[in-house]
Amino acid sequence: MNKKWLKYGLLALVVLVWTSVIVQLLSWGEDEQGVYLQAEEMIHSGEIEVAGMSDTLLLNYRDPFLERSRRSVIHNTPGLTSKKQLQKAPAIISWPGVEYNGSIGSRNQEAMAMIKINGVEKILKAGVETDGLELNRIFKDSILVTYSGEHKTIRK
Secondary structure, eight states: OHHHHHHHHHHHHHHHHHHHHHHHHHTHHHHHHHHHHHHHHHHHHTSSOOSOOSOOOOOOSOOGGGSSOOOOOOOOOTTOOOHHHHSOOOOOOOOOOEEEEEEEOOTTSOOEEEEEETTEEEEEETTOEETTEEEEEEOSSEEEEEETTEEEEEEO
């Protein structure tokens, strides 16, 4: 008999809990509308002053993805120059048109590269300089060249 009363008591408790959940769900949207309406009435009546009600973005926050890189921000203030602004910009080198067409040579011969420089075909060995362009190394699929102190790898 005691177990029977326990079963009915727990059943009544479950019904009460579910009833409260359903009541909460049904009255969920009503409270929010009332709060918003009250806030609007307070703003329009002058009880609350809202300064600057325009939509703006505040973009002066720290970027979490750039946390590890430590870059200093240079502000362009008239009359002040930074060390970076005082350094000369590197000279821009205008490279000739270089095209690598392949290599010639066998196992017991030194390899030679077939290169087209500004439309003119040339066959060069490693270490040879022509038209200011020096051929440093020859590989099967690329060559390493130097022009005015700047190194580049040219691929087929």
